[in-house]
Every structure is written in C-alpha cells, then in structure tokens.
Amino acid sequence: MTQSVPLYIGGEFIQSKTNQWIDVTNPATNEVIAKLPCASTDEMSNAVDDAKRAFNEWKNVAISERARVMLRYQHLLKEHHDELAQLLSHETGKILLDAKGDVWRGIEVVEQAANIASNMMGETVENVATDIDSYSLIQPLGVCSGITPFNFPAMIPLWMFPLAIAAGNSFILKPSEQVPLTSIRLAQLFEQAGAPKGVLQIVHGAKEQVDYLLSHPDIRTVSFVGSVPVAEYIYHTGTLHNKRVQAFAGAKNHMVIMPDANKNQVISNLVGASVGAAGQRCMAISVAVFVGDSKQWIDDLCQEMALMKPGAWDDEQAAYGPLISRAAKQRVLRLISEGKAQGAECLLDGSDCRVDGFPEGNWVGPTLFRSVTADMSIYQQEIFGPVLICLEVDTLEEAIELINQNPYGNGTSIFTSSGGAARKYQHEIQVGQVGVNVPIPVPLPFFSFTGWRGSFYGDLHAYGKQAVRFYTETKTVTARWFDDDIPTGPNLTIQLK
Numbered sequence: 001m002t003q004s005v006p007l008y009i010g011g012e013f014i015q016s017k018t019n020q021w022i023d024v025t026n027p028a029t030n031e032v033i034a035k036l037p038c039a040s041t042d043e044m045s046n047a048v049d050d051a052k053r054a055f056n057e058w059k060n061v062a063i064s065e066r067a068r069v070m071l072r073y074q075h076l077l078k079e080h081h082d083e084l085a086q087l088l089s090h091e092t093g094k095i096l097l098d099a100k101g102d103v104w105r106g107i108e109v110v111e112q113a114a115n116i117a118s119n120m121m122g123e124t125v126e127n128v129a130t131d132i133d134s135y136s137l138i139q140p141l142g143v144c145s146g147i148t149p150f151n152f153p154a155m156i157p158l159w160m161f162p163l164a165i166a167a168g169n170s171f172i173l174k175p176s177e178q179v180p181l182t183s184i185r186l187a188q189l190f191e192q193a194g195a196p197k198g199v200l201q202i203v204h205g206a207k208e209q210v211d212y213l214l215s216h217p218d219i220r221t222v223s224f225v226g227s228v229p230v231a232e233y234i235y236h237t238g239t240l241h242n243k244r245v246q247a248f249a250g251a252k253n254h255m256v257i258m259p260d261a262n263k264n265q266v267i268s269n270l271v272g273a274s275v276g277a278a279g280q281r282c283m284a285i286s287v288a289v290f291v292g293d294s295k296q297w298i299d300d301l302c303q304e305m306a307l308m309k310p311g312a313w314d315d316e317q318a319a320y321g322p323l324i325s326r327a328a329k330q331r332v333l334r335l336i337s338e339g340k341a342q343g344a345e346c347l348l349d350g351s352d353c354r355v356d357g358f359p360e361g362n363w364v365g366p367t368l369f370r371s372v373t374a375d376m377s378i379y380q381q382e383i384f385g386p387v388l389i390c391l392e393v394d395t396l397e398e399a400i401e402l403i404n405q406n407p408y409g410n411g412t413s414i415f416t417s418s419g420g421a422a423r424k425y426q427h428e429i430q431v432g433q434v435g436v437n438v439p440i441p442v443p444l445p446f447f448s449f450t451g452w453r454g455s456f457y458g459d460l461h462a463y464g465k466q467a468v469r470f471y472t473e474t475k476t477v478t479a480r481w482f483d484d485d486i487p488t489g490p491n492l493t494i495q496l497k
C-alpha cells in the first residue's frame with residue numbers, strides 16, 4: 001500500500017485529516033511512492049500555536065544545552081548518513097554519490113549550529129558616560145519558517161532549521177511537495193537527538209499552505225529557496241506582512257575559460273559541473289564562456305560529455321539521475337528545441353534518451369550547444385537540466401561585461417593559470433560566489449551562501465554568521481549603577497559569607 005506522509009505537529013507524527021492529496025513519484029519510474037497531504041487550515045493553525053508555545057520554553061533553555069542537541073543531532077545524522085542518502089535517492093532520483101553529498105553538506109551546517117554561542121555574542125562598551133555601560137544582547141525572534149525546493153531535500157532544510165532552533169527559535173518547515181520523505185526522517189532523528197516537542201514542526205502542501213505561513217501574524221521570518229517567480233512572490237508577500245524574508249532564487253552560472261587554463265581540468269570540471277545531478281543544482285555551471293583560443297577545446301569537451309550516461313540511483317556506472325518530473329523534462333526538451341530553432345548549434349542532443357529497464361523515467365541525455373547568443377531563450381532562462389551552452393568572446397573584459405549584464409548572480413568561476421586574470425575577475429564580477437579553478441564554489445557553513453542580484457531577495461544570507469543575524473534580534477542595554485548603593489560595613493561581610 002502507498003504510504004501517506006505524516007505531518008509533524010506538536011511533536012507528533014500525525015496523519016492529516018485533509019481531503020487534498022498530492023502524489024509523490026519516483027522520477028526513475030514515475031510510480032507513485034507516497035501520498036502527500038495538503039495540511040488543512042486547522043492543522044496549519046495547530047502547527048503555529050504549538051510552535052509559539054514551544055518557543056516560550058525553548059528560548060530559556062541554556063545555550064550550551066541547545067548546542068548539545070545539535071551535537072547529538074550531528075552524530076545521529078552521520079550514523080544514518082547512508083540510510084538518509086538512499087531515501088533521498090528514492091524520492092529525487094539522484095545517484096547515490098550525489099545523494100550522499102546532499103546529506104553531508106547539511107551535516108556541515110549542523111556542525112556550525114553546535115557552535116551557536118560564539119555567534120550570539122553581543123558587544124560591550126564600558127563608560128559610554130560616567131558610570132554607564134552599554135552592551136548588546138542577541139535574542140531569538142520567535143516562530144521562524146522555511147519553504148524548500150525539490151533539489152536538495154536534506155541540505156536545504158538543514159541550512160535553515162538547525163541554526164534557527166539553536167539560536168532559540170522554533171521553526172515550521174514546509175518541504176517541497178515533490179520530495180517530502182527526507183524531511184520527515186530528518187525530523188525523527190532531530191527528536192531522537194533530544195529536541196523538545198514543538199521546536200520543529202513540518203507541514204505539507206503547496207501555495208495555499210505557503211500563503212498561510214506568509215500572512216500569519218505570529219510568524220517572524222520566512223526562509224525560501226526555489227524558482228525566481230516564487231521567490232519574488234514570497235519576498236513581496238512576506239515583507240508586506242512585516243516578516244523578515246530571505247529568498248534564494250534561480251541562477252545562470254557562467255564559467256570563464258581563459259586560453260592559459262589547464263585544458264584537462266577545464267574539460268573534466270565543466271562536464272561534472274554542468275550535467276552532474278542532471279543539472280538540477282542552483283550552482284550548476286550552465287554557461288561556458290570561452291575566451292580567445294580556448295574555444296578550440298569545445299570539440300574535446302563534446303566527446304567527454306557524450307560519455308556521461310544517466311541511470312538509476314544505485315547504478316554505479318550512471319553519471320547522474322533523471323529529472324524530477326515529467327513536467328520538468330518537457331520544459332527542458334522545449335528549451336532544447338527553442339535553442340535549435342533560434343540558431344544555436346546543437347553538438348550533442350540528449351532529447352531522445354532511454355535507460356534500459358526504466359522506460360518511464362524522466363531521462364534527458366547530456367546536451368551541448370555552441371554559437372549561442374545572449375538573446376536566445378537557452379541563454380536567458382534557467383534550464384535546470386543537463387544542458388551546457390557555450391559562448392565565445394575575445395577578451396576577459398568582454399566575458400566580465402557579458403556576465404555582469406545577466407540578471408542572475410548566484411555563482412561563477414574562472415579557469416586560468418594567471419593570478420592577475422583571476423584577481424581582476426573576482427574583483428569586477430557582479431556575482432556573489434566566485435570560484436578560481438573551482439567550478440562550483442559553494443562556501444562552507446562558517447561563511448554564508450551569498451547569491452547576488454536576481455538570484456537572491458533579501459539582505460542576510462543562508463547559514464554562517466549572516467543566518468544567525470537573520471534569526472535573531474539585537475537588544476542594546478544601557479545600564480547605570482550607583483556607588484551609593486554598594487552595601488558597606490558589617491552587613492556586607494555577613495552577606496559575603
């Protein structure tokens with residue numbers, strides 16, 4: 001029998017009483033693997049009320065005790081790493097190696113959450129006036145919320161709730177309706193780590209449930225990761241309801257290839273960064289910008305890309321898995337045919353891709369275009385599939401100008417053996433995460449995930465110190481104590497005994 005995904009409300013995994021359900025499918029077969037409830041208004045309201053109750057107790061728990069919950073959680077996640085990766089593979093179709101990476105990058109954030117006290121230290125200035133000191137306290141906000149996408153079912157929820165909760169908040173998570181199972185397992189392990197009932201709640205659904213969170217007066221923050229139109233909507237609607245919002249959106253990430261770069265490194269990194277995880281990574285390289293003579297490497301790149309075969313999650317020969325849904329596949333195929341119609345040269349076409357034993361899977365083979373221009377839809381839109389497009393320019397300056405005109409600013413990289421070129425690039429490029437001979441420069445969690453421009457709406461980014469600022473408020477105390485009030489004489493001696 002198909003399982004129905006539980007809600008996690010009030011510290012209990014409960015079956016929803018809703019009459020609205022969504023099918024969760026395995027992308028390699030399109031079989032229904034679970035039924036997902038769209039939480040009813042009463043269930044949403046219970047989640048918020050209980051999160052509020054939990055916050056009032058949790059905020060007073062000693063910070064070292066809150067940190068210890070994260071230490072135990074980190075340990076449990078490591079112990080269950082492979083099991084989580086398999087579950088995640090099942091619902092996303094990711095090959096096991098990618099799924100393990102997804103879990104691992106989440107664990108690294110939990111490690112940072114265990115270090116919460118050092119990120120919640122205020123500042124002190126003595127004698128701001130005679131006998132008066134000022135100091136700041138960093139305090140949690142209350143009920144925080146998170147809305148997550150399909151492509152990293154472990155990592156992205158773990159970007160959010162561990163830091164928010166370690167900082168003393170409670171948290172309501174609405175995972176992607178396409179991949180809800182990993183979140184439930186993450187919550188079970190969190191409870192096992194000693195998290196008190198109610199500090200984490202999980203509700204399921206789609207727009208209606210998100211709208212409930214966006215407009216509820218008791219919710220203080222909204223963390224969102226997903227596509228551009230939804231990010232824009234979440235940011236505008238959330239801020240209209242006076243919430244602090246951080247919304248991470250889509251991307252078009254360029255790799256600049258200088259003619260002095262190491263050719264073998266360029267080719268192998270470009271292939272992995274573009275078609276790896278079926279291109280369904282917000283930091284995937286989807287545009288290669290060849291500077292000068294480096295364009296001569298495109299034929300070799302094509303040969304390497306052609307060797308990349310998609311397959312099922314446990315196929316050790318597979319380079320990547322299927323796209324998440326039939327709709328996602330149709331969208332990618334439409335963009336490939338638009339690229340051809342608009343005059344780009346398709347060197348490798350993965351539109352008609354089959355995988356033995358999985359006739360119904362959402363497969364797309366590696367696809368490579370050259371002679372692409374900036375007005376084509378394959379350049380302007382995020383494709384989110386195993387498709388790499390190549391542009392050619394004469395100089396580094398031209399490459400920088402092209403990329404700075406693109407509306408997105410999530411990630412980029414330059415491959416070169418020149419320190420001067422690398423430094424000019426990192427200094428002038430209007431993109432928030434830059435790799436130098438590193439194709440996918442996702443910062444480790446002691447930094448923050450700093451997408452810019454059209455890839456991010458808000459001010460404070462995910463994880464690292466910025467996330468702790470996002471989930472907290474600063475209170476400044478100015479205190480004056482009077483010498484006259486200091487006890488003196490025999491009474492003091494008695495008290496001190």
Ligand code: NAD
Pocket residue numbers: 147148149150151152174175176177205206207210211225226227228230231233248249250251281282382384410451455
């Ligand atoms: P999506 O925008 O379709 O869905 C994300 C979340 O929003 C889901 O939980 C979904 O239920 C909810 N949602 C969908 N439509 C909504 C609506 N109309 N109103 C309110 N909520 C709605 O994104 P996706 O397809 O799950 O994820 C892929 C996208 O996420 C890509 O564009 C990718 O670039 C982006 N992404 C960005 C980052 C980043 O850090 N910048 C990281 C991962 C993914």
